[in-house]
Amino acid sequence: MKIVVMKFGGTSVEDATAIGRTAAIVAGRVAIGKSPVVVVSAMAKVTDQLLRAAAASAGGDRSGALAISSRLRSRHRDTACELVKNDAERKTLICWIDEKFDALDEVLRGLAAIRELTPRISDLIVSHGERISSRIVTAAFRERDIDAAHADAREFIITDSEFQKAVPLHEHIEKKTPEKLLPHLRDGKVPVMGGFIASNEAGLTTTLGRGGSDYTGALVGGALDAETIEIWTDVDGIMTADPRVCPDALRVKVISFEEAAELAYFGAKVLHPATILPAVKKNIPVQVLNSRNAACEGTRIISLAPRGKSPFKSIAVKKKVSIIDIVASRMLMSHGYLSQMFAIFDKHKCPIDMVSTSEVSVSVTVDSNSSLPEIAADLSRLADVKYEGKKALVCMVGDDIRGQNGIAAQVFNAIRHINVRMISQGASEINMSFMIDEDDADEAVRSLHATFFQNPDPAVFDVEARKAAIGG
Ligand code: ASP
């Protein structure tokens, strides 16, 4: 059996048209002899809206919460009606959707009375998104002659009880997932399940954290020893740079897990690589694909980096960053200073991106945020503090820079006209990052791209698109 786990994000199931496209993509895999397992997110924006309903209820705004729920009910019913033409099937589905929303409304009413939103109740509320989307998708597939069978993720994606960010219990998942899904696959059926949702050992609904459907995809792929895991989203894959900034940007055909991880931490939003670790551990390739452009082969993420002629795979930029310079002569020869400093960031729940130190100074970069003045005030009890916003971090990633001489010189030569504030080369040796003024960021990316992607290796980058654009 050639099992392929196909995960579709919110935009791939956002309405009847998107679900129709998704069905066609899955039918295409069945037609070439694959055995798909389909994992879907909630319809686009539904998770946010369910969380808003929960917050409204807990804040005592009962009618506001019920109004959100009522709009969601209509949206799901309308989508179901559009997709399922068979009368009996449609009736059953609509009844089922109504039951779920009735139950949801009960919870919202109760919550408005109790006014305390616990993580456990939040998970129960938010789980409706994936529970309902997966049912609608199952029915839509059946209508389109895909022999789909719904599977409730909560029966085999087992986690601890850390509601809202539950940790998968791999032993249980590895055992139960094949038990639940293999019989369907052996019968030639296509299992369809919700991502993100799970349950603890007591059977209470948990979730894997925001964006957790990719994680579900990887867990299922790992447990079934799938041939590939496909992450269907709404972009063509990982690009060498943001195409809006750099029209020459190329699609990266193949990238290592480590490289993709570095990019993601710098805001390349294709997927969160920690979530595909279960796949990487088992050496299962993950393919990122575009459900609006299914003919494009996307980006393949594999364990070991492919060798290319260009030292870099991609340039990522993170804007709206601030730099904080902390200067203290008191710091000289003292210890415990850095930990006091980091404790202040911790207290304000402010994550740090980059750090550089000298004997008397420390510079850190953080997302520009409203608590910077408070952080600076706290820090100024330890040292002299200056902070400055409107900065950008540029992160260049590539496995081939490991141990290569002269790369830094080439990088900084390409942007010699730009003022660089801070530099770091990560211990992973596959990323080179630096900080510049936000206003210089686009120009820096274009110069760097022109330098390093002049003659891209066709084995690693999609050069066909560029050739077509210049008429070659
Ligand atoms: N629906 C969930 C979210 O929006 C999970 C996911 O889509 O991955 O976070």
Ligand code: MG
């Ligand atoms: Mg997502």
